[in-house]
Amino acid sequence: MALIVQKYGGTSVGSVARIKAVAEQVAALRAQGHGVAVVVSAMGDSTDRLVDLAREISPTPAPREYDALLATGEMVSIALVAMALEARGCPARSYNGLQLPVTTTDVHGKARIKSIDATRLQADIAAGVVPVLAGFQGRSPAGDVTTIGRGGSDTTAVALAVALHADECQILTDVDGVYTTDPRMVPSARRLDRVSFEEMLELAGQGSRVLHLRSVEFAAKYGVNLRVLSSFKPGPGTLIAKEDPNVEAPVVAGIAFNRDEAEINVTDVPDEPGVAWRILQPISAASIEIDMIVVNAPREGRVDFSFTVHRDDYARALELARAAGAQFAGAGVAGNQTVAKLAIVGSGMRTQAGVATRLFETLAREQINVRLVSTSEIKISVLVAERDLERGVRALHEAYGLSRAPA
Amino acid sequence: MALIVQKYGGTSVGSVARIKAVAEQVAALRAQGHGVAVVVSAMGDSTDRLVDLAREISPTPAPREYDALLATGEMVSIALVAMALEARGCPARSYNGLQLPVTTTDVHGKARIKSIDATRLQADIAAGVVPVLAGFQGRSPAGDVTTIGRGGSDTTAVALAVALHADECQILTDVDGVYTTDPRMVPSARRLDRVSFEEMLELAGQGSRVLHLRSVEFAAKYGVNLRVLSSFKPGPGTLIAKEDPNVEAPVVAGIAFNRDEAEINVTDVPDEPGVAWRILQPISAASIEIDMIVVNAPREGRVDFSFTVHRDDYARALELARAAGAQFAGAGVAGNQTVAKLAIVGSGMRTQAGVATRLFETLAREQINVRLVSTSEIKISVLVAERDLERGVRALHEAYGLSRAPA
Numbered sequence: 001m002a003l004i005v006q007k008y009g010g011t012s013v014g015s016v017a018r019i020k021a022v023a024e025q026v027a028a029l030r031a032q033g034h035g036v037a038v039v040v041s042a043m044g045d046s047t048d049r050l051v052d053l054a055r056e057i058s059p060t061p062a063p064r065e066y067d068a069l070l071a072t073g074e075m076v077s078i079a080l081v082a083m084a085l086e087a088r089g090c091p092a093r094s095y096n097g098l099q100l101p102v103t104t105t106d107v108h109g110k111a112r113i114k115s116i117d118a119t120r121l122q123a124d125i126a127a128g129v130v131p132v133l134a135g136f137q138g139r140s141p142a143g144d145v146t147t148i149g150r151g152g153s154d155t156t157a158v159a160l161a162v163a164l165h166a167d168e169c170q171i172l173t174d175v176d177g178v179y180t181t182d183p184r185m186v187p188s189a190r191r192l193d194r195v196s197f198e199e200m201l202e203l204a205g206q207g208s209r210v211l212h213l214r215s216v217e218f219a220a221k222y223g224v225n226l227r228v229l230s231s232f233k234p235g236p237g238t239l240i241a242k243e244d245p246n247v248e249a250p251v252v253a254g255i256a257f258n259r260d261e262a263e264i265n266v267t268d269v270p271d272e273p274g275v276a277w278r279i280l281q282p283i284s285a286a287s288i289e290i291d292m293i294v295v296n297a298p299r300e301g302r303v304d305f306s307f308t309v310h311r312d313d314y315a316r317a318l319e320l321a322r323a324a325g326a327q328f329a330g331a332g333v334a335g336n337q338t339v340a341k342l343a344i345v346g347s348g349m350r351t352q353a354g355v356a357t358r359l360f361e362t363l364a365r366e367q368i369n370v371r372l373v374s375t376s377e378i379k380i381s382v383l384v385a386e387r388d389l390e391r392g393v394r395a396l397h398e399a400y401g402l403s404r405a406p407a
Numbered sequence: 408m409a410l411i412v413q414k415y416g417g418t419s420v421g422s423v424a425r426i427k428a429v430a431e432q433v434a435a436l437r438a439q440g441h442g443v444a445v446v447v448s449a450m451g452d453s454t455d456r457l458v459d460l461a462r463e464i465s466p467t468p469a470p471r472e473y474d475a476l477l478a479t480g481e482m483v484s485i486a487l488v489a490m491a492l493e494a495r496g497c498p499a500r501s502y503n504g505l506q507l508p509v510t511t512t513d514v515h516g517k518a519r520i521k522s523i524d525a526t527r528l529q530a531d532i533a534a535g536v537v538p539v540l541a542g543f544q545g546r547s548p549a550g551d552v553t554t555i556g557r558g559g560s561d562t563t564a565v566a567l568a569v570a571l572h573a574d575e576c577q578i579l580t581d582v583d584g585v586y587t588t589d590p591r592m593v594p595s596a597r598r599l600d601r602v603s604f605e606e607m608l609e610l611a612g613q614g615s616r617v618l619h620l621r622s623v624e625f626a627a628k629y630g631v632n633l634r635v636l637s638s639f640k641p642g643p644g645t646l647i648a649k650e651d652p653n654v655e656a657p658v659v660a661g662i663a664f665n666r667d668e669a670e671i672n673v674t675d676v677p678d679e680p681g682v683a684w685r686i687l688q689p690i691s692a693a694s695i696e697i698d699m700i701v702v703n704a705p706r707e708g709r710v711d712f713s714f715t716v717h718r719d720d721y722a723r724a725l726e727l728a729r730a731a732g733a734q735f736a737g738a739g740v741a742g743n744q745t746v747a748k749l750a751i752v753g754s755g756m757r758t759q760a761g762v763a764t765r766l767f768e769t770l771a772r773e774q775i776n777v778r779l780v781s782t783s784e785i786k787i788s789v790l791v792a793e794r795d796l797e798r799g800v801r802a803l804h805e806a807y808g809l810s811r812a813p814a
Contacts, residue, residue, distance in 0.1 A: 053487060087467075120550075
């Protein structure tokens with residue numbers, strides 16, 4: 001008998017019919033002899049409706065009250081899921097964030113979970129009762145309602161798995177697992193049976209939005225086995241876990257991409273200490289996040305400087321870069337919004353040579369110009385023209401043999 | 408500076424516009440230098456929508472989860488009201504039933520408030536902050552969400568006034584006070600400036616549904632001054648308080664009526680000990696509430712026995728009465744659904760003679776047959792044919808001079 005935490009997202013509990021289907025799945029798992037605890041999100045678009053109500057009251061609603069308002073969405077769904085379980089003879093009890101409590105920091109809208117008091121839940125599970133916990137919310141040390149940011153129910157589920165020492169934390173969603181790349185772009189994309197936390201973080205951070213990033217970090221930190229599953233059709237999903245030392249890691253596990261990038265180039269600046277700081281500091285000071293940063297090797301005492309920002313921040317960042325560039329006689333500032341980033345991700349890169357070579361060979365054969373490159377231990381990211389993105393992802397998916405199941 | 412608890416019902420917070428209007432009223436009261444705490448109900452028909460959701464899940468939803476679900480309605484409105492107050496520069500904080508907590512018994516759906524921990528609220532008020540408390544809900548000793556029954560927000564407001572030692576508990580609603588009788592029936596009906604708790608209980612219990620009965624009992628028990636006011640138009644409303652010993656109580660304060668009655672007559676039964684019990688016991692055992700009970704004086708060792716029940720219970724009660732009547736040879740059982748009850752209520756009846764005489768004189772003049780009579784210290788109730796009700800109420804309203812303001 002295993003102890004399993006299951007998290008159902010908003011789509012999975014989006015209607016009465018869906019809630020009944022969730023109850024059926026949970027009851028079936030419990031009938032197999034497993035201990036089950038459930039975390040649920042708010043029904044479908046109910047959070048959006050609450051957000052609209054708040055905006056009608058005030059364009060800048062008081063953060064404490066905004067949290068108290070949004071948290072009601074999950075409170076509705078936990079009661080309905082517990083009701084549906086009880087209605088089919090499976091004992092259940094709902095708990096909102098104030099009740100156990102789920103203790104968080106007191107930063108409204110972006111609180112972090114500090115601990116979950118699992119005493120009542122353990123007693124419930126021991127007695128065959130399924131606890132149904134509200135995701136996304138908690139209680140500040142002062143006793144106020146807090147929320148941990150949108151998508152945060154995944155994090156609640158992982159925190160609950162930690163508190164219960166669960167064997168597995170299953171994230172039930174509208175996709176049936178983590179794929180080698182987005183199947184809408186590459187029809188031969190394949191569901192991965194298993195990825196490591198590090199791979200998942202790189203895949204998620206690069207745009208494969210299956211799981212909330214923070215929940216993966218949290219799971220990695222505490223070594224919680226995560227599994228992404230579809231709540232609509234049966235299947236094994238994808239296990240996200242520590243790297244298995246007995247299994248050779250795939251060289252490339254998947255390909256991530258991101259169309260939200262914009263590139264800024266500050267060219268022909270003096271190669272002196274502090275130059276990078278003088279260019280980037282005003283951008284960071286404006287709370288604009290900088291993603292890739294590349295500086296070429298100096299030539300005659302001058303360097304070129306390139307970086308990327310989110311496309312929404314492009315205009316403001318370009319303006320700030322122009323002001324910074326004006327400090328350096330002869331420097332030029334240019335930008336480009338029609339770029340995209342793609343990245344190959346795989347734990348096997350740590351030990352395998354030739355991975356980068358194949359990347360550049362493949363892109364060259366496709367006549368795709370690589371504008372910027374950045375690398376980490378298990379990832380190589382390249383910036384390309386947006387029109388080349390889809391062709392590049394497909395070619396790389398083929399080149400690394402991702403359409404075929406591993407031997 | 409007074410400390411005032413204000414309670415706004417569902418109609419008063421039924422829309423964003425209404426919530427903003429409530430915030431304006433509360434802020435105005437606070438700007439006058441008063442300490443203010445607010446209790447709110449769920450927005451308009453939001454509780455009905457939650458009830459519908461629950462019924463879709465199960466015709467008999469688990470009581471614990473049903474309470475957890477319904478309580479979210481008030482949690483939405485307190486956050487919005489507090490937001491609206493903050494938006495207009497009036498510091499405010501919402502509190503749901505779990506937070507203070509509002510401790511109740513653990514009878515789901517019908518819990519009773521045991522205490523309200525007002526520590527945080529007192530600190531808020533001292534700091535110029537308006538606490539906004541969710542009505543209708545609380546926390547059981549085990550930490551579960553409870554509700555205190557529909558209409559229970561009035562009771563929450565009174566309990567809060569007790570906990571805060573407030574000077575007045577104002578119930579803001581869609582009527583501007585307690586009237587001598589229903590103005591829809593008698594256009595000359597007059598708003599009362601003041602009624603005693605006892606009078607209010609008799610008026611409310613007889614059908615003047617302005618306030619939840621339990622809240623009046625609660626206020627009477629703790630001597631809380633209640634005031635019924637309109638949240639839509641300004642005015643002094645009606646103060647419901649202890650009888651003022653310095654003011655002569657009106658002989659008749661108001662006229663209540665009730666169309667939900669049905670009459671059952673068990674005639675010609677032996678005048679023996681235990682007969683009443685044998686007739687009424689099966690009816691009580693079926694959880695049917697009996698209202699008026701009248702037994703006439705025995706004649707030749709036989710008596711007639713009449714009582715009234717709610718019209719919804721009529722068919723079942725008649726059946727039970729027939730079964731009970733069959734025990735007594737020669738007894739007859741009959742019933743009548745087209746009856747109504749009217750009652751004159753007034754603390755002055757205690758000391759004034761001739762009140763009943765005028766009642767019967769007036770009804771006789773109107774050719775209205777009195778079927779049953781029952782009396783209490785401050786009330787005389789009569790059962791009449793339903794077709795005579797309206798004429799009777801109007802004639803009595805005139806006969807006791809209720810259209811004219813007291814001298």
